[in-house]
Amino acid sequence: MPTRAVPLQDRPASKRRGGKKAARKGSHGIARSAPGNQRLINHLGRDIPVRVQRNRQARHMSLRIDAREACAVLTLPYWVLIAEGMAFARSKADWVVRQLDELAPHTPFADGRTVPYHGRDVLISHFPLAGPDPILSGDVLHVPGSPAAVSQAVRDWLVEEARRALAVRVAVKAAMIRRDPPPFRLTDPRARWGSCSSDGRLCFSWRLIMAPIEVLDYVVAHEVAHLQALDHSPRFHAIVERLTPHADFARDWLDTEGARLLRYG
Numbered sequence: 652m653p654t655r656a657v658p659l660q661d662r663p664a665s666k667r668r669g670g671k672k673a674a675r676k677g678s679h680g681i682a683r684s685a686p687g688n689q690r691l692i693n694h695l696g697r698d699i700p701v702r703v704q705r706n707r708q709a710r711h712m713s714l715r716i717d718a719r720e721a722c723a724v725l726t727l728p729y730w731v732l733i734a735e736g737m738a739f740a741r742s743k744a745d746w747v748v749r750q751l752d753e754l755a756p757h758t759p760f761a762d763g764r765t766v767p768y769h770g771r772d773v774l775i776s777h778f779p780l781a782g783p784d785p786i787l788s789g790d791v792l793h794v795p796g797s798p799a800a801v802s803q804a805v806r807d808w809l810v811e812e813a814r815r816a817l818a819v820r821v822a823v824k825a826a827m828i829r830r831d832p833p834p835f836r837l838t839d840p841r842a843r844w845g846s847c848s849s850d851g852r853l854c855f856s857w858r859l860i861m862a863p864i865e866v867l868d869y870v871v872a873h874e875v876a877h878l879q880a881l882d883h884s885p886r887f888h889a890i891v892e893r894l895t896p897h898a899d900f901a902r903d904w905l906d907t908e909g910a911r912l913l914r915y916g
């Protein structure tokens with residue numbers, strides 16, 4: 652699935668996959684990494700956090716940005732020394748700093764803040780009465796309960812809205828390829844929007860509820876298409892085109908705006 656940025660790798664440019672193409676690489680198979688070892692590199696007097704992680708499947712060192720934590724992530728094959736990896740990270744410090752400086756500011760789910768919902772900004776408005784769930788009225792999300800619970804209440808509401816919106820589309824698109832709706836889970840990954848395992852279980856980021864509906868539609872189409880083709884072959888892309896008219900718009904949107912969604916909450 653699309654990611655924030657094409658990871659930098661230590662292999663020659665000639666062997667690197669093209670920018671956007673690589674960013675759209677599928678996510679099936681590679682597990683989300685556990686929080687790893689945090690280190691710092693110093694660049695022009697500025698400390699830059701780098702999380703170091705090992706990946707058994709990695710063939711090369713790579714460097715990417717974790718937009719949520721606002722840090723760099725250095726992935727190392729098991730045979731590469733940490734010192735060697737950190738030297739690689741230091742050599743890319745300019746790129747890391749540029750990427751980190753481009754990140755949107757962190758926006759908590761709090762009274763008076765806005766949060767995108769299906770691509771439009773909604774104002775979070777807390778009212779201190781007991782109540783069941785938040786209610787969206789026009790462009791205002793009214794959140795009942797104690798002030799301390801606002802953040803969790805908004806998050807829970809978004810997750811449930813995501814579950815509803817995704818369930819409808821998963822069912823419709825599965826039917827288009829003559830399949831029963833597959834089960835899906837909602838998670839909060841840092842570097843992908845959806846995934847499909849080899850045994851046909853789908854996973855989506857609940858943050859897709861913040862993106863325009865076309866984007867959510869495309870990500871569902873992409874993962875459902877993997878039920879037919881677990882690769883990114885021309886046949887796969889033909890299935891995606893059949894399942895959604897929004898692929899181009901959504902890919903561009905995710906490339907340019909996707910990382911912003913990780914900066915909320």
Ligand SMILES: [Zn+2]
Pocket residue numbers: 652675676677678679873877882883
């Ligand atoms: Zn894919």
